[in-house]
Amino acid sequence: MDTSVSNEDFLATVAEKSHGAALRGDYEHADAQYVVQQNWAEYSEAEHDLWRRLYQRQMALLPGRACDEFIDALHKMDAAAGIPEFEKTSAELFATTGWKIVAVPGLIPELTFFEHLANRRFPVTVWLRKPEEFNYIVEPDVFHDFFGHVPMLFNPVFADYMQRYGQGGLKAMKLGGLDQLARLYWYTVEFGLINTPQGMRIYGAGILSSGGEVEYCLTPGTTSRHIHLQIERCLNTLYKIDTYQETYFVIQNFQELFDGTAPDFAPYYERLKSAEPFPANALLPQETELLP
Numbered sequence: 169m170d171t172s173v174s175n176e177d178f179l180a181t182v183a184e185k186s187h188g189a190a191l192r193g194d195y196e197h198a199d200a201q202y203v204v205q206q207n208w209a210e211y212s213e214a215e216h217d218l219w220r221r222l223y224q225r226q227m228a229l230l231p232g233r234a235c236d237e238f239i240d241a242l243h244k245m246d247a248a249a250g251i252p253e254f255e256k257t258s259a260e261l262f263a264t265t266g267w268k269i270v271a272v273p274g275l276i277p278e279l280t281f282f283e284h285l286a287n288r289r290f291p292v293t294v295w296l297r298k299p300e301e302f303n304y305i306v307e308p309d310v311f312h313d314f315f316g317h318v319p320m321l322f323n324p325v326f327a328d329y330m331q332r333y334g335q336g337g338l339k340a341m342k343l344g345g346l347d348q349l350a351r352l353y354w355y356t357v358e359f360g361l362i363n364t365p366q367g368m369r370i371y372g373a374g375i376l377s378s379g380g381e382v383e384y385c386l387t388p389g390t391t392s393r394h395i396h397l398q399i400e401r402c403l404n405t406l407y408k409i410d411t412y413q414e415t416y417f418v419i420q421n422f423q424e425l426f427d428g429t430a431p432d433f434a435p436y437y438e439r440l441k442s443a444e445p446f447p448a449n450a451l452l453p454q455e456t457e458l459l460p
């Protein structure tokens with residue numbers, strides 16, 4: 169199968185989907201798999217300083233809220249001093265779980281994204297947000313991608329889940345299940361919570377790299393729901409991109425996540441084709457809300 173997606177086609181699709189808005193990255197120098205050089209020496213001192221401030225803000229919030237797997241890996245990664253050199257972390261990551269980091273200009277086509285994951289390569293955006301985007305950024309930047317996602321790839325079971333997700337993505341493209349599968353990524357890899365003996369913890373990168381949602385998602389008494397993850401239900405649940413999540417799906421452990429994605433999703437997609445998706449704040453009759 170031809171796995172290259174032309175830049176022109178991709179950028180035209182993005183422009184169409186985003187009503188003409190252009191992506192920020194430099195796509196001129198990307199190869200057929202959308203990989204670029206990180207050019208680490210070109211980051212400015214102001215950018216390293218902004219990274220350090222983002223890092224420190226998150227580290228003040230994450231103890232007791234992020235899962236141990238994330239915190240332990242982050243400490244080993246030594247990413248506090250400034251924007252990290254991908255190659256260094258990539259070598260450590262490869263030695264631990266066989267994953268590599270590849271530098272990309274920003275968002276990349278779905279096919280290419282799935283190809284990378286299926287081959288244990290995690291694409292990390294090279295550019296950092298602007299100072300005025302300290303609290304909120306629309307497109308994923310290096311802080312979100314690296315700080316939020318890379319630590320979890322040091323966990324062997326989660327790392328296997330991510331590869332399986334990439335393989336599932338390639339299948340979903342053929343089966344017409346992309347919208348459904350994207351919801352699973354959203355509610356696990358980006359906004360997932362996990363129950364631990366110490367209490368509920370965060371493993372989702374979208375929360376871990378965000379200033380506000382870290383506290384919000386674990387606060388009891390908000391209008392957001394916490395529900396035990398059930399895969400088919402999650403595949404059929406809409407999500408919000410511009411507010412905090414209205415539902416957090418909670419797992420018991422990472423093995424559960426990996427095992428849940430072992431079955432063939434084809435029958436799920438087939439059933440869901442004719443199903444009305446659940447709104448982001450749905451609670452089904454058989455479901456119980458968990459206490460954060």
Ligand SMILES: [Fe+2]
Nearest residue numbers: 308358373374
């Ligand atoms: Fe992300």
